[in-house]
Amino acid sequence: MTLYGVGLGPGDPDLISVRGREILDGVDVVYSPGRLSRAVATEHVPESRIGDLDFPMTSDEERLREAWKEAAAEIAPEARAGDAAFVTLGDPNVYSTFGHLRRTLDAFHPDIDVEVVPGISAMTAFATALKVEVEAGAGLALREAAGGHAPTGPDRMILFKVTDAPETARKLDRAGYDVRFGRRLFMDAGETVIADDAEAVADRDYYTLAYAKRRGLETSRATDEFAADADANGRVSATTDVEVGDD
Ligand SMILES: C[S@@+](CC[C@H](N)C(=O)[O-])C[C@H]1O[C@@H](n2cnc3c(N)ncnc32)[C@H](O)[C@@H]1O
Missing domain, CATH: 3.30.950.10 (Tetrapyrrole methylase, C-terminal domain)
Structure with a gap:
């Protein structure tokens, strides 16, 4: 079966994709790497289907590698027996913890199929x-x-x-x-x-x-002419700060 990396979007629960929501509806277990992603996930799935993972707050690479191996060992059997998801804020492929998980699975559990559902990134x-x-x-x-x-x-x-x-x-x-x-x-x-x-x-x-x-970047857009026309005709564009008379 499959492990889905699902992007939750920036944090408002309704900014997940329709496909992401459908995947979360269908999987047996949803893993999240942190408190915020967990809080968003619980807007979509009941707590009983959330799987907790423990990641130390450290930059010690040895401890982090151990934590990822443990996470992969926990997730792999679930993704073999059924479908599972791992959620991240934003997009799973942009500066995300999901990359570590995927590489760890590739190394130690290469039989697990992984699919990614993109999310709205910050x-x-x-x-x-x-x-x-x-x-x-x-x-x-x-x-x-x-x-x-x-x-x-x-x-x-x-x-x-x-x-x-x-x-x-x-x-x-x-x-x-x-x-x-x-x-x-x-x-x-x-x-x-x-x-x-x-x-x-x-x-x-x-x-x-x-x-x-x-500072000082010159930009030239085809629609700049419209603003010039609006000025010439005495109209006020949305971004200009001009008082309009009664006549
Ligand atoms: C490790 S990166 C994760 C990026 C995430 N995967 C994405 O695609 O948005 C975390 C950084 O993304 C930025 N970030 C993520 N979500 C944000 C939000 N909702 N508002 C502002 N910045 C955000 C912050 O700069 C934060 O330090």
């Missing part, structure tokens, strides 16, 4: 939440920025794992970027924060990302 959800349009032709890079790091280079970047927003913001400002932060976007648990000021997200919260754009 790397796409940020665009709607932060009102960013990634235009055709624009480049966009995904980077990590834990511990006050501030990668530079690309014109536009999404930064995951922002744990010291003020420090990351200071460095990016010096390097010529404008930065906006998003915390717990489309997430039921906790408070959603969207801010240009890093102080608004200064406290550490793992579910924080940033969008950085090089």
